[in-house]
Amino acid sequence: MPVALFWNLNRRTLCEEVAQLCNAHEVDILVLAESHMPDVEIQRSLRRETETVYIAPFNELSSRIKFFFRYPPESVRQVADSYGVSIREIRPPVGMSLLLAGVHLSSKLYVDREEQSSQARLVTRMIEEAERSVGHERTLVIGDFNMNPFEGGLVDADSFHSVMAQSIAERKMRKVRQVERRYFYNPMWGKLGDGSQGPPGTYYYQGFKNRELFWNMFDQVLIRPELLPYYRKEALQVLTEVGDRQLLTGDRINGYFSEHLPIMIGLATE
Amino acid sequence: MSNIESFWGEIPTPTDFPDLPNKILKEQGSLLTDATDGSLIGEAALSDRHKQHFSAVLRIKVPSLNNYIYNIVKVEYPISIYPVTVIDLTGKDQNSVCKSVDELRQKLKQILGSDKVKSVITALLAQVSANAVLEA
Numbered sequence: 001m002p003v004a005l006f007w008n009l010n011r012r013t014l015c016e017e018v019a020q021l022c023n024a025h026e027v028d029i030l031v032l033a034e035s036h037m038p039d040v041e042i043q044r045s046l047r048r049e050t051e052t053v054y055i056a057p058f059n060e061l062s063s064r065i066k067f068f069f070r071y072p073p074e075s076v077r078q079v080a081d082s083y084g085v086s087i088r089e090i091r092p093p094v095g096m097s098l099l100l101a102g103v104h105l106s107s108k109l110y111v112d113r114e115e116q117s118s119q120a121r122l123v124t125r126m127i128e129e130a131e132r133s134v135g136h137e138r139t140l141v142i143g144d145f146n147m148n149p150f151e152g153g154l155v156d157a158d159s160f161h162s163v164m165a166q167s168i169a170e171r172k173m174r175k176v177r178q179v180e181r182r183y184f185y186n187p188m189w190g191k192l193g194d195g196s197q198g199p200p201g202t203y204y205y206q207g208f209k210n211r212e213l214f215w216n217m218f219d220q221v222l223i224r225p226e227l228l229p230y231y232r233k234e235a236l237q238v239l240t241e242v243g244d245r246q247l248l249t250g251d252r253i254n255g256y257f258s259e260h261l262p263i264m265i266g267l268a269t270e
Numbered sequence: 271m272s273n274i275e276s277f278w279g280e281i282p283t284p285t286d287f288p289d290l291p292n293k294i295l296k297e298q299g300s301l302l303t304d305a306t307d308g309s310l311i312g313e314a315a316l317s318d319r320h321k322q323h324f325s326a327v328l329r330i331k332v333p334s335l336n337n338y339i340y341n342i343v344k345v346e347y348p349i350s351i352y353p354v355t356v357i358d359l360t361g362k363d364q365n366s367v368c369k370s371v372d373e374l375r376q377k378l379k380q381i382l383g384s385d386k387v388k389s390v391i392t393a394l395l396a397q398v399s400a401n402a403v404l405e406a
Contacts, residue, residue: 001341001359023317026327026341026359051315053337072336093338094393234364268361270340270390 001235002092002270004029006219007262008104008144011036014257017242018042019049024243025264029090030054030068033104033144034258042068062086065102065143079130085123087130095270098227099134101127103143105153113153116146120153124160128182140267141184141222144260148217149189157181162222164189169225184222187236188263192217198238202261204253221265235266289371291345291354292316292326298382299328302391309334309398310391322349327359328382332394334401340390343381345374360386 005027007018011034019042022030035042039056046054046068054068061081069076071092079087084105091097105119131137141160147153154160157176162184163169169185193200193215201215219238223231239262240247247257292314299312311331316324324347330340347354353369356377368374381387 001361024325026317026329026344028339052331052339055336070339072338075338093332093335093397094340094390 001266001268002028002090002095002098003235003264003266004031004100004140004142004221005239005262005264006031006033006102006142006144006221008033008219008258008260009035009037010258010260012258013037015042015045016049017245017257019045020242021239021262021264022046022054023050025239027264028070029100031100031102031142032066032068033064033102035066039066039068042066058086058088062102064104067100067102079133080126082122082126084119085126087127089130089134092270096138097134097136098267098269099127099130099136099139101130101139101141101143103141103145105144105146107146113151116151117153117156117159120145120147120156120159124158137182137224137226138269139184139224140227140265142220142263142265144219146218148213149186149192149220154186154220154222160184160186160222162186166228169223170228172225182224184224185228185231186220186222187231187233187265188217188220190233191236191238199240199248199261202238202263203259219260219263221263223267227267227269230268231265232268235268237264238262239264290351291347291374292324294371294374294378295326295328295343295345298378302330306391306395310394317344323347324349330390330394332398334398335394338394340394342387342390343378356381360384360390 003026009032015037039059043054052070054070055073056068057076058078059066064084065086075091077089079089085103087101089099154162161181166185169183173180173182201217202219203216206214247254247261295314299314302310302312313331314326314328317327327344328342332338341359344357344359345354353367354374355365355367357365358381368377
């Protein structure tokens with residue numbers, strides 16, 4: 001079962017913490033955003049902690065996303081890279097191939113909602129093009145969308161078109177104004193708020209506007225319907241501890257680490 | 271020192287301990303390594319040693335595929351060892367709890383002897399031999 005972990009590191013030096021998480025959760029695919037640490041340093045920590053080799057191919061093509069794979073080099077192929085999105089095809093020695101898109105979309109600090117939605121549309125078109133080029137839709141999108149699951153960029157049919165219910169995603173697509181729009185399933189809906197297992201979100205921000213959410217679920221995974229038979233909800237987690245250390249302090253995220261919490265998903269495709 | 275009273279009581283010897291999950295996994299790993307003449311390495315590793323609990327994973331490592339790792343099963347156990355939680359990493363099975371060594375052995379037998387694991391071993395050995403032909 002390949003396990004993918006994503007963490008926006010917030011430019012912190014967290015080599016050891018990342019490696020500990022990879023060891024504790026048997027991570028095969030590590031995806032990092034805002035990582036300013038040299039790849040070789042991360043690889044060294046990974047090797048020391050896990051006693052296995054992680055490769056880091058094609059990272060020079062991407063400024064915002066870094067990938068590390070516990071696969072042979074011939075199992076990973078570069079498909080596309082653009083601002084905020086990097087797409088790789090993974091053909092593991094056992095099991096089926098996957099299309100993996102790592103995303104880190106622009107922050108609300110720098111662009112408005114319309115710009116975010118526009119970027120989401122562009123990234124979705126890139127993913128669709130990648131799916132056509134590899135000839136399947138076993139696609140997993142993971143990363144920091146800088147939008148919540150209920151915002152337009154995630155929900156709109158001409159954007160990610162991600163829905164909260166597997167039963168809807170299983171319909172595969174719907175026509176909107178005569179254009180076929182395929183679904184993603186967004187399991188992060190089930191992680192929102194206190195009613196879910198784990199923290200209420202992955203990112204905490206307390207501002208001074210009239211409307212404040214405090215907890216946000218910016219870090220998400222989206223799954224195409226073709227992968228749903230290999231997904232089970234227990235295999236999706238928002239992580240709150242590294243070894244004995246807590247990533248939360250009280251009801252907030254411990255700023256000593258990143259301002260984001262890591263997320264992890266396993267798919268039984270191998 | 272001899273006149274200091276020991277508060278520890280009688281300290282148990284290692285023979286009193288039940289078989290550790292990690293030891294059982296290592297034994298099974300070695301059997302796979304031997305049976306495949308080292309083409310596939312059965313490896314048991316402690317993956318987590320924090321918060322007074324342990325996790326041991328049995329995995330297949332394939333040296334000729336750049337040390338590709340395929341995880342088969344994970345056993346999580348507290349410092350008191352049993353009951354342990356067995357997590358089948360090869361499919362969508364739910365976790366199961368084993369209250370004793372015998373139950374653990376039975377569960378591991380079921381997972382390691384499953385069709386899924388057999389097909390994985392077959393696929394890996396096929397690739398190992400294909401690689402050997404290419405390199406020859």
